[in-house]
Amino acid sequence: MTQLFLVSAGPGDAELITPKTIKAIEASSDLVAYGLYIELLGEICRGKTQHDLPLGEEVGRARKALDLAAQGKTTSLISSGDVGIYAMATLVFELLDNVLAGKENHPEWLNVKIEVIPGISAMQANSSAAGALLGHDFCTISLSDLLTPWETIVKRIHSAGSGDFVVSFYNPVSVKRNWQLDTARDILLEYRPTSTPVVLGRNLTRKDHRVRIMRLDELKATEVDMFTCVSVG
Template sequence: MTKLFVVGTGPGAADLVAPRARAAVEASTDLVAYGLYLELLGDVCDGKTHHDLPLGEEINRARLALDLAASGKTTALVSSGDIGIYAMATLVFELLDRQLQGQEDQPEWLDVEVEVIPGISAMQAGASRVGALLGHDFCTISLSDLLTPWQTIEKRIHSAGSGDFVVSFYNPVSKKRDWQLNSARDILLQYRPAETPVLLGRQLTREDESIRIIRLDQLDAKDVDMFTLVSVGNSESRRIVNGSREWVYTPRGYRKKL
């Protein structure tokens, strides 16, 4: 049997890594991951062969993980957050799909036993740090237009607005992606109030975590980088201040019943 673990290690803090994720890394001889993710895991990675590839090489990283596992090495493909959410897991299955369709020539991949282990995603870490921002219906939208046309993303932001979903933007900005977040803000402002609370959570649950709560009309791409989660409340989300502590929560429904 050849085995590939596809593992999400949560937002960053060591004590938010699920024991199942840690055990999978421990059971592996080979790890495919960015170096930073493994640093967050600590000693459990010692003595394992570490395979890294430059950013942007996601497809080759998934190929490498399948190749290693197919060669008989128990392998873990690791990312932070939930590896099933905008991350590597889907690429593994896309490659298997291509093999099944005869578009790849790696029949040995099909003998690999794949196990996906979910993790706590950034939106959850962010919501918990400020209260309960995800208390009612929500959606996630990636602002990366590398693989999805901007027209599709734009339509989706309109849908999030008309449906009054709490919206978490993943991949909100990058070096080359600087106007999309402001455009997204302007679309949402057509549907919800200017004072709608917005969470900017940078390096969530890590040592250099920073958290800001702002108004939707204050959201600006220049205050956001690729380590920042942006979550926008719905029209009922409330920002409350208790002494020095500030919270944001989204009520469960649209009619109060307390």
């Protein structure tokens, strides 16, 4: 049985990469990732065959990793943050489910041994940058409506607001989607005071990282990009 590691690169600081991630990459002949993630891992990727697929090709990355592993190549599929949080692990297991359901004709994938290696998420890094933001009950909500209907996302934001959860928003904006965060802010303002603290962490733990703290009523989507984690206290 061949091996596929689903690897978490962490938020960006090389010192936050787990020893188990390093061992998995050292054991791999092939690495599959968005190129930036390989750059973040640095020297430990040297000498490996690298398969760089751009943003938007997430399913292609998962397929590539399964194909390589099924061919007998020990492979690491790399995500930033935690590979199991809005990341590549889900896509790999969905593809395997499709094989079992007869929707994919890749029985060889079922012979691949898979190990998921957790890591430090952007949400955790953002909390640490602010002190201890996640000291009580919290939740995460992705604002991307590519796979989840916007109506469902709205219900979740209302539930988080009425339940008084600390909320970390993933995928707050994109090139084609820049209005959801402002709507999410307005929904939370139905339940929270305007003075509720918001932490914006961009490129967390990396050399060019930036952390800003503002009031909830000051939050604007124009001040956020796809590399920003938004946490509402």
